[in-house]
Amino acid sequence: MKRIVILGAGESGAGAAVLAKKEGLDVFVSDMSKISDKYKKLMNDHDIEWEEEHHTKDKILNADEIIKSPGIPFSAPMIQKVIEKGIHIISEIEFAGRYTDSKMICITGSNGKTTTTSLIYHIFKSAGYDVGLAGNIGISLALQVAESPHKYYIIELSSFQLDNMYNFRANIAILLNITPDHLDRYNNCMQNYVDAKMKIIQNQTEDDSFIYWNDDPIIKKELSRYDIKAVKCPFAELKEKGAIGYIEEGKYKIEKPTPFNMEQEELSLTGKHNIYNSLAAGIASNISGIKKDIIRKSLSDFPGVEHRLEKVTKVRGVQYINDSKATNVDACWYALESMKTPVILILGGKDKGNDYNAIKELVKEKCVGLVYLGADNTKLHKFFDQMEIPIKDTHSMKDCVTACYEMAKSGDTVLLSPCCASFDLFHNMEDRGEQFKTLVKNL
Template structure:
C-alpha cells in the first residue's frame, strides 16, 4: 500500500486525505496548528490517522508522496527535509486531478479571481450544468472528486496552488492579470511569482482554450517565452486586432466561438475591473456551449461576491463599502478608480512587500481621508503622510470605524480596501470584512433608534 502524508488539515488537506483513503493509500495527516472539530470528525468517520500541534517526522518522511496545503511555505522545516530527501510534494488540486476526467475551468490572476470564478459558476448553474466550485472557494476539489463528482469544475487557483501542480491540465485556463502580490513568499522576486501564475497554461493541448487579458504588460512579455498550444482567446476593454472579447460603443461583444453581444449597461458588475471579469467569464461560458440567452441573463443578475466592493449600508449620508478582499495594491487601485464620491480609505494590515506608488495619484485625487488599520502602520505613515490628507492611526476595527465616522461627511464613501493581508489583527480577510460590516450596521441601528 502506497504511503502518502498530508500536511495541513483544513479544507484542502482534509479533502486530499479523504480522496487518498478512497483510492487505497496508507494516509497520515499532520498539522502544526489545532485542527478544527469539523475536519477531525470528517477524518475520524473515515478512520484516517491524524495529529495536530506537531509533526512526527519519521512518519511524514516515510511517505512516498506529500500533499501540502497551499498556506504552508517551502521554508517550513518539515517541507525542507522532505525536499532534501527527494519526496515528491504536490498540491491537493494536482492530486485530485489524477482521479477525474471532468472538464476543468481554471482561473488565476492577482486580482478578480474570486469574482470571475463565482460568475462562471453562476452561469454554469443557471444553464443547468453539473458543476462544482473548488480551489480557493467552495469545497475542496479532492473531496468533491471523492464523494460528490461533477462533470465540470470551476476552480480558483492561487499562485501557491500552481506552485505544486505538475501534470494537472486545465481545459479552459483563464489568466486575468499579473501584478505584484505575495512577494514575501517568492523571495521578494517578482519573476518567481510571475512564473507561478504562468503555470496555469502547462500541459494544455490544441483542444484547450487559454483566455487572458491582452493589455497586461507582464502577460504580453511572458507569452513571448512560451509555446502556447491551446487556442488563445485574448480580451481587451476596446476592440483591437487579435482580441475576441471587448467593449464597443456601449456593447459587450464576444466573437469566438460564436458571436455574442449585449448592452454594457445590462451587466450586473460595474467598474472597469469588472469589465475584464465579465469578458473572461462570458468567453469561457461561450466556449463551453452555454446558450446565449443564459449567458445574457446570468451576466445581468449575478449578485456579486462578498467582501469585494460589497455595499454595506448608508449612515448619515455616508456610503460604507467592504472591499476586504483587496489584499494587494492593484486591487485597491481598481476599487479607488471606481469611486465616484470623496472617499475615506481604510488601508493597512500585514504588508507583503507592497509598493504603494501605483495608488499615490488616485489617493490624492479621490481620498478625503486615510484611516490606517494595522498592528504596525509605520510604512503607511512614511509613504502617505506627506500627501497632506487627514490621517487617523488605528489598531482595531472598532477604533477604525469610529475614525471613519469622524472623518466622513454626508455624500462621502468609506472604503475598506486594505492593500494588505489581514493576519496581523484578524483571523483572515473574511473576519476583517465581517467585523467591518457588523460595526457599520451597528452604527446604522443606533441611528435608527
C-alpha cells in the first residue's frame, strides 16, 4: 500500500488526508504547530493517524510521497531531510487533481487573485453551474473531490502551491500580473518567483485557454520563453493589437469567443486594478459558455471581497477602509491609486523584502499621514520619515486605530493597506483586518 505523509494539518493538509484515506492509501499527518480542533475532528472521523507540535522522523521519512502545506518553506529542517532522502514532494492541489476530471479554472498573480477568483465563482454560481471554490480560498480542493465533487472548480493558486505542481492541468489559466512578492521564500531571486507563477500554464493543450494581462512587462518577456499550446486570451485597459478584452469609450468589451459589452460604470468593482480583474473574469465566463445577461448582471452586483478595499464605516466624516489583503507593495499601489480623498495610510508588518519606491510618488500625492503598525518599524522609518508627512509609530491595532482617529480630519480616508504580511503581530491577514474593523466600529 502506498504511504502518503502530509506535513501541515490546516485546510489543505486535512483535506488531502481525507482524500488519501478515501483512495485506500496509508496516511499519516504531522504538524509542528498545534492542530485546530476542527481539523482534529475531521481526521479522527476518518480514522486518520496524526501528530502535532513535533515531527516523528521515522514516520515521515518512510513515505512514498509527501504532500506539503504551502505555508511550509523548503528551508524547514524536516523538508530538507525529505529532499535529502529523495522523497517526492507535491501540493494538495496536485494530489487532488489525480482523482477528478472536472474543469479547472485557475487564477494566479501577485495581486487580484482573491477578487478575481471570487468574482468568477459568483458568475458561475449565478449561472447555475455546479461549481466549487478552492485553493487559497474556500474549502480545500482535495476535501471537495473526496466528499462533495463538482463539475467545475474555481481555484486561487499562490506561487507556493504552484511550486509543487507537476502534472496538474488548468483548463482555463489566468495570470493577472507578476510583481515582486514573497522574495524571502525565493532566495531573493525574482526569476525564481516568476518561474513559479508561470507553472500555471504547464500541461495546457490546444483545447485550453490562457488569459493574461497583455501590458504586464514581466509576462510579456516570459511569454517568448514558452511554447504555449493553449488559446491565448490577452486583456488590457485599452484596446490594442491582440487584446480580446478591454475598455473603449467607457464600455467594457470582450471580443471572443462571442462579442460582449456593457457600460464600464455598471461594473460593481471600481479602480483601475479591478478593471483588469473584471476583464479576466468576464473572459473566463464567456469561454465557459455563460450567457451574456448572466455575466452582465454578475459583474454589476458582485459584492466584493472581505479585507480587500472593504469600506468599514464613517466616523466624524472620515471613511475607514480595510485592505488588509494588501500584503505587498503593488497591492498597496493599486489601493492608493483608487483613492479620491486625502489618505491616512497604515503600513507595516512582516517585511518580505519590500521595495517601497513603487509607492513613493503616490504616498507624496495622496497621503496626509502615515501610521506604522508592526513589531519592528525600522525599515519604514528609514524610507518614509524623510518625506515630511506626519507619522505615528504603533505596535498594536488598538494604538494604531487611536492614532488614526487623532490624525484624521473630516473628508479624509483611513486606509489599512499594509504592504506586509501580518505574522509579526497577528495570526493572519484576516485577524489583522477583523481587529481593525472591530476597533473602528467601536470608535
